[in-house]
Amino acid sequence: MSRTGVFVCHCGSNIAGALDVERVAEAAGKLPGVRYAATYKYMCSEQGQQLVRDAIAEHGLDRIVIASCSPRMHENTFRKLLKDTPVNPYMLEIANIREQCAWVHTDREQATEKAIDLVRMAVAKVSKNKPLHSSFIPVHKKALVIGAGIAGIQAALDIADAGYEVTLLEKESSIGGHMVMLDKTFPTLDCSACISTPKMSEVAAHPNVTLMTGSTVESVGGYVGNFDVTIRQKAKYVNHDLCTGCGLCETKCPAKVTSEFNQQLCTRTAIFRPFPQAVPAKPVIDPDSCRKLSGKARCGVCQAVCPLGAIDFEDKDKLITDTYGAIVVATGYELVDWAPLYPEYGGGKYPDVITGLQYERLVNASGPTEGKILRPSDKSVPKEIVIVKCVGSRDKKKGRAYCSRACCMYSAKHAHQILDKIPDACVTVFYMDVRTPGKNYEEFYDRAREDGARYVRGRVAKIFRENGKLICRGEDTLLGRSVEVPADMVILETAMTPAPEIRELCARLSISTDEYGWVQEAHPKLRPVETQTAGVYLAGTCQGPKDIPDTVAQAGAAAAKVCILFSKNEIEGSPMISAVDENKCCGCSACVRVCPYRAVTLEEIDSREINGTVKRHVARVNAGLCQGCGACAAACRTGAIDLLGFTNAQILKEVDALCL
């Protein structure tokens, strides 16, 4: 017979005000197996906890029921308390008589009856509890950061500075992401390259950081503390151990294609560094545009000119496998492909309708025009410039209801820069709202208007061409009339959208994305840099649109979470996970299919039957991966897989206690 103690909490007047706690304790005292029942004003207080300790000692209790607030509040408090007593911390049940009873009922009599029912269920369940013991998982203190924009770089630096090893993965041939493409950054207008390139060199030179460019995640196995990750490193065709980065090959390569880094505004060669300050500062060959590697011609010019014999046309992709304790996803954003979405803006047929990012390259001193704002069609200086905000954002018809968050501010930046660089320029900004919720942001926007930017509230409905001008027709919703503004160049501030292939990556990591593909955080307020898979964290715009200050702050937070994990040698795994009774398991694999964490696998065992030993398959649960969600237990038709702490027997006891 079990020896259960029941403790009913008043929670001040929270519970005691709505129901009769004394009657609940009295009824509890009469339940089978209950040896002791009491009430106290605040069970979670030190005095309340002492009451439990004393009762255990005095009455030889072997299991405990606390009737109080939600287990989310204090289950851990009471488990901790039991650690120092003879009672196993898992021989505990919480009856939630606050959130699910006192707070939602007004009839004192009925609330009391319900509280008694809830306690009766908890007492019944705890009678079937079994002592459980935590397992301990060793932590491999090496982190993997995926994506080397400013988010990934910052997270890698912070983790490395804390003394842990980091591998920083980047799919492009240089790290830096979008930030190095920008010219100046709001609201301080400091040069983007000047503040990001030092960080790029710092992370590359850091003794704790291994940089892997041209690399992506091929597969992920394992679990928190022990992820086994296979990385695909694309063939570079240049031996970086030999190459000095002299750049001779780039000057001689005859194959030219449009430059991704310069947003199609100029060309690059097939053997290339995306930009002069690239890290690593050594070229790679793009096999699609290389004449030799694509089989179009014999070429081989780079090989002939390289003074160090660094060119290696035989280079192959490499697969590298390593173990990581934690993973930070920092894959950033892309800009939406606006052309097919906006036939009314010409759908890409006007060269002088450009994106904000193209503008950043135009105004950048190391860009294709060396910082002179020249429009692409005829390289003339545009005088009349229209900036269109929210292109692709905040418009369900165009597929994205969300706000891209940074464009209000960088469009003010663009207006300011144009008015600064082109003295007699005329800048019109079409806007829906102006969103400036950051430190010094509103002041920055004010300044753009004082500089002379004309803000017109309304969307642009159509852009068409007449006599060499681009006419932007829209509605001025403040004046309630349509307007036509002629322009020499139009800048579209286009929506941020998640990096391509993000869904595949997330599937490999067993984390989820929202309807647009932004990576889902574990809790929007309280766990913003965690994912629902333990040991996988988020940094930067992969989680949703944001500017650089927010990106860097989030990267620091993700790094801190990694360091917390790495501060322990082993992590305590919850013992409330699934277990398989191999005698009952028929190997149907229903559990394998439903487990969202891929924690169940089928394994072959030797099974002794009446007619000798036979081989058969049974389910096996990986304790590191199982998150205790219970899906498998619900799916199993033979009842072979059971969730410890919530076994079928425990649940049935509860149901019986309520219904019989």
Added chain:
Amino acid sequence: MLRYAYYPGCSMDTTGVTYRMSIEYLARKIGLELMEIPDWNCCGASSAHAKGKWQALALPARNLAIAEKRLPGLDICVPCAACYARLLAATAAIRESDETRARIEEITGVTVKAGAEILTLMDVLGTDEGFAACAAAVERKLTGLKVACYYGCLTSRPRAITGVQNIESPELMEKIVSLSGVECVDWDFKTECCGGSHQVDAPAAARPLVERIFRNAKANGAQAIVTACPMCHLNLDMREEEINRKMGTAYDIPVYQFTQLLAVAMGASAKEVGLQKHFYPAFKRLDRTLRKAGTLQ
């Protein structure tokens, strides 16, 4: 086989007579059989749907019903953009819901399935067969004439019903009319609204809509505008003089139906396609273009 049920619409004998003449000429030349739906009625055009939903659906639906019974198995060719929009809307509504269909049958007193496809004349001439037949019938080229193809708003909208992908810049008229040898300019007002029937009830308000179409055509180098709808044609052709007078502009842009240019290229004379019936002089520009290749008389 180039054989279709044909819904001419009310304007073909009046404001759209030049369209009719050129369609008939062209049909003879390429062996296109247009079987007029017997006892057809007005489709409701641009006014019925302002009066009431059921009126706007039942009027065109009666025509669909007759075509089904009397010209079974034929798709329906509709040369007017407004009629096309109405017949297509009724077809979509009937196909979408049995309830709507039942209500329409109750109003019209005839059964209707709406199985036939509704096609513009451009759709018909744009089929492989129609296009080849046109190409084969061309005898002379209108080389050197720069035209802006104007579709109006109703052949592509609403997208949910028409399924047209490139609403802003369709290419079908360009493809077909190029057979006549004209050069089609790239411009931006292909599918803007001409004001529709508001040119009649609110001309002052609707005038700027047509003016903008002329303005953009001219700014992009067009010497003429080509339409594929009696209403679009009327609204542009009839208002050009008035716009020049009242708005101080000096447009000199004749407006042709695309079928007129094709018919002329196939050998038709000015009279045969009704060039003398235009409001804005349309003869000279074509005559000058053609001088090299033959005569318009």
